[in-house]
Amino acid sequence: MLCSNRRLERPMLYFQEKTKVLEREDARPVVQAYNGLAKKLIYFEILFHDAWVKQCSSIYDSLEAPLLTLRGTIRQEMVLNFDPFFRQIVDETEIIRKLDLEIPDVAQIVYYRQDRIFATYEKMKGLLDKFIYVKSRIPTDLSVLIRALLKRVEKSFMPGVTNINWTSFKCDEVG
Helix, strand or coil, X not given: CCHHHHHHHHHHHHHHHCHHHHCCCCHHHHHHHHHHHHHHHHHHHHXXXXXXXXXXXXXXXXXXXXXXXXXXXXXXXXXXXXXXXXHHHHHHHHHHHHCCCCCCHHHHHHHHCHHHHHHHHHHHHHHHHHHHHHHHHCCXXXXXXXXXXXHHHHHHHHHHHHCCXXXXXXXXXXX
């Protein structure tokens, strides 16, 4: 059952103890209005939760996406392929857990693997930023001489472009 039912019943317990308040002439419309509002809030909560569950199903594609992606057509640049919805889903799952509502499997995967996902993100971001920084600091005169070395380093990033995704067991090997 929805947790909000318990929250909405607390004021009614007060009225059960203080029966004199309910004996007043104008109490009946107030109670009816309160009950109507409670029904609408619960209905809204159910609608919102259903929409959230449907939205969570879209995260499957992001979990299966590779860690890195190539951007650009002529001069391809590696970019971290991180969906900001990961952070949002972790925060929302925490709230939904407190409400004691159903959590879809994909949201639980992201929630329970959040440390690993965010650690992989930070590690890959650091490696990629270092590589781009070092590459930008190489003088143009030396770039021809170092091209083979740079290609080997770029090749070491390629598993992140092709076959390592956010739920891979190989994510622990990154770095």
